[in-house]
Amino acid sequence: MNQDQKDRMATGRGFVAALDQSGGSTPKALRAYGIPDDAYDNDDEMFKLVHQMRTRIITSPSFTEEHILAAILFERTMDNTVDDVPTAQFLWERKRIVPFLKVDKGLGEEAHGVKLMKPIPDLDKLLDRAVAKGIFGTKMRSVIAHHDAQGIKAIVDQQFELGAQILAKGLVPILEPEADITATDREASEQVLHDQLASHLDGLAEGQQVMFKVSIPVKDDLYADLIADPRVLRVVALSGGFSRDEACERLARNHGLIASFSRALSEGLSVDDSPEDFDGKLEASINKIAAASLT
Template sequence: MERGNPMLDQEKLAILKNKKGFITALDQSRGSTPKALKAYGIPMSSYQTEEEMFYWVHQLRIRILESPAFDSEKIIASILYEDTVKREVAGLFTADFLWQKKGIIPFLKIDRGLDVEDKGVQKLNPITDLPDLLQLAKDYHIFGTKARSVIRRADEEGIRELVKQQFDLAKDVLAADLLPIIEAEVDIRSTEKGEAEILLKQAIKEQLALLDDDQYVMLELTLPKEDNFYADLAQDKHVVRIVALSGIYGREEATRNLAKNRDMIASFSRALLEGLSYEQSEEAFNSVLGTAIDAIYQASVSKDGN
């Protein structure tokens, strides 16, 4: 029998590996929050400071998390931003609300943004406060982490370096008894997307082969140019799940592409929030959110490629 990391919560690990559903990305950071708020109907003129900005986006997250449409029947896990983790929903810290009230597993975004492009990629900025972030995750009952890096061109050396950096970070996360999500996004707009994905998959295979038997990761990847391109990675004993980015795709296109890729489930942000508005009544808000959740769930579990 395959041996699992005894320090990981085996109940949550089994849910992530086997349960039908998808992951919601509620991890907008300093750079992406203004755009999300604007789409929701709250312009930058509505807030003057970063604290006010994060207050408003947390009100949006509270509305989402408390919605009856947002539950573990279709949602497996949610990725949170550091500020969100420290705030409360209905009298509980956000991660505790997710797990205790909704049965949804909380993850924490830990990257500090992207480095400048070099060799066709943008690797992670140095995470100088990594020990503090990992302790924060443990203190607030987070199960795992996510860090994002981006591939712009099909540069073999750059992609190999990016993937190695991601796996080196993953090993630090694993050492803290947390489950890492490795996010290596291939830019949807890249003219070399298909070639970059070939190099990315090979680099991931090389790094997976270096993991110990009881070390597990999740992979967060852009929907591939070739349907089912990453299906073989899902069979690797170290891979808990492969989740797909919606990127710049709208919900309709993102869900249509996802449905063609077996062994991938959604990790959507933009596609989840599409159509939500500050001015909507609770009934209208819950209806729009429910429609989004249903569409993303169906794309995650019903595969044309099977």
């Protein structure tokens, strides 16, 4: 493990940029960027276009270590290059931004109010490739649709089980049990989730640390004790469907919780923007999210 990267993640000021749209979410991201579905004929063309978008963000003068602590990458992005340099290497060596990798393969069908992750075949091989490419940690997402204690426990069990496999490779896992912000019983779900996360930390070996990525909670500072726990390297929050303005307003009320936004980060960017307009929009977005992450 790179100690400089670990120190930066533990104490650095800023937030995590989520640039990890996968096959299911990429068309929506491209549409928001101004690229319609009929602009590409297959997955290879689609992923080439989204990599161009991500490269434009990563190489922007406003995308710097001042406000960006880390970036979460999709597997194809990890395997690709930026300015002819492997993406993870470019992020750390050129920008001092810590690279993470999304490792989940999507969600299963809902049961007991949750959607567990699908099996991740060949995870060990993927993790070995990630280590070889200079990746610091991983991220994997599951979803809580509504309050069900049995389902929430199953989600946390799965997250920590896979997290142990990731820790064994010397990587830091971001465990992401997202709570659907549209659920009417979300506050109850989040309390059960909090308690399960706290309980599962006791199963970590001495010196091991994980990260959590959560929905911005209904109850302000719900995760304050987890943020302060030495077994938790950092707790980050997804925007979860909130607009950037609303996500930042809610985030700012949660002390120590920092952003890990995807859609809210790129909100308003367009493929047709001039370089000046693109960089100006991205800078304004980064500054707003960074300010909300400082509370």
